[in-house]
Amino acid sequence: MTRSATETDLGRTRRARRIGRVLTETHPDAHCELDHGSPLELAVATILSAQCTDKKVNEVTPKLFARYPTAADYAGADRGEVEEMIKPTGFYRNKTNSLIQLGQALVERYAGRVPNRLADLVTLPGIGRKTANVILGNAFDVPGITVDTHFQRLVRRWGLTTETDPVKIEHEIGAMFPKRDWTMLSHRIIFHGRRVCHARKPACGACTLAKLCPSYGTGPTEPAAAAKLLKGPRVRALAAAAGVDPELVPAQAVQAEAP
Numbered sequence: 001m002t003r004s005a006t007e008t009d010l011g012r013t014r015r016a017r018r019i020g021r022v023l024t025e026t027h028p029d030a031h032c033e034l035d036h037g038s039p040l041e042l043a044v045a046t047i048l049s050a051q052c053t054d055k056k057v058n059e060v061t062p063k064l065f066a067r068y069p070t071a072a073d074y075a076g077a078d079r080g081e082v083e084e085m086i087k088p089t090g091f092y093r094n095k096t097n098s099l100i101q102l103g104q105a106l107v108e109r110y111a112g113r114v115p116n117r118l119a120d121l122v123t124l125p126g127i128g129r130k131t132a133n134v135i136l137g138n139a140f141d142v143p144g145i146t147v148d149t150h151f152q153r154l155v156r157r158w159g160l161t162t163e164t165d166p167v168k169i170e171h172e173i174g175a176m177f178p179k180r181d182w183t184m185l186s187h188r189i190i191f192h193g194r195r196v197c198h199a200r201k202p203a204c205g206a207c208t209l210a211k212l213c214p215s216y217g218t219g220p221t222e223p224a225a226a227a228k229l230l231k232g233p234r235v236r237a238l239a240a241a242a243g244v245d246p247e248l249v250p251a252q253a254v255q256a257e258a259p
C-alpha cells in the first residue's frame with residue numbers, strides 16, 4: 001500500500017488515532033498472549049515464540065517455569081533436558097542455547113535479574129529489539145511498540161508508513177500516538193492482524209476499520225464471505241462490531257482459535 005499523495009502528515013496522524021480508537025473498541029480483550037508471571041518468564045516465553053504460535057509456547061512453559069524458576073537455573077541447566085522440554089516450539093537447539101546463555105548473562109551481568117532498559121535488554125542472548133519491547137511493555141510497564149509481522153503488514157495496509165525496516169516503522173508509528181498508548185496499541189494491532197486482517201485473505205467486509213482503510217477490498221467485501229474469515233474466541237462480537245449479522249459467522253469458526 002502506498003501513501004495517499006493528498007493526505008497531509010497531520011491528516012494521517014488523525015486517521016491513525018481514529019484507527020487506534022476503533023481498535024480499542026474492537027478488541028477490548030487485547031493483551032500479551034504469552035503466559036508469564038515475571039520478567040524472566042516473559043523473556044523465556046518470547047525467545048520460545050520465534051517461529052511458533054503463542055498457544056504452543058503456553059503449553060510448554062508451565063513445566064519449564066516450574067523446573068527453572070531463576071536465571072541461575074537456566075545458566076546451569078542440562079542442555080538435553082531443556083531441549084526435550086521445549087522441542088514442540090521448534091528450533092529447539094538454538095532456543096536452548098539462547099535460554100542457557102540468557103541465564104548466564106543475567107547471572108554474570110545483572111545479578112540474575114532481567115534489566116528494565118532497552119539498551120541493556122538488547123545486549124542479552126536471544127533478545128532483539130522486538131522481544132525487548134515486549135518485555136518492557138508487559139513486564140515493566142515501560143511503553144514499547146512491538147513491530148512484528150502483523151504490525152508491519154497492517155500499518156502498511158493502512159498507509160501509515162511505507163517503511164519496511166522495523167525500527168523505522170517503530171519510530172514513525174510511535175510519533176503518531178502518545179507514548180502511554182504504545183503497548184496496548186501494539187496488542188490491539190496484533191490482535192486485529194490475527195483475527196481480522198490476515199496476510200492472505202483479510203476479512204474486509206467484516207472489518208471495523210473499513211471506512212478508515214485505503215486497502216479495503218484487499219480481501220472479500222461481501223459480508224457473508226468476510227464473516228467466514230474472522231478468527232478467535234470473539235468472532236460473533238467482531239462481526240457485530242463491523243455491522244455484520246453475527247449469524248453469518250459459521251458455527252465452527254466460533255470454536256476456532258486465532259493463530
Ligand code: SF4
Nearest residue numbers: 197202204207213216
Ligand atoms: S479493511 Fe481489509 S485491509 Fe483494511 S484493515 Fe480491514 S481487513 Fe485489513
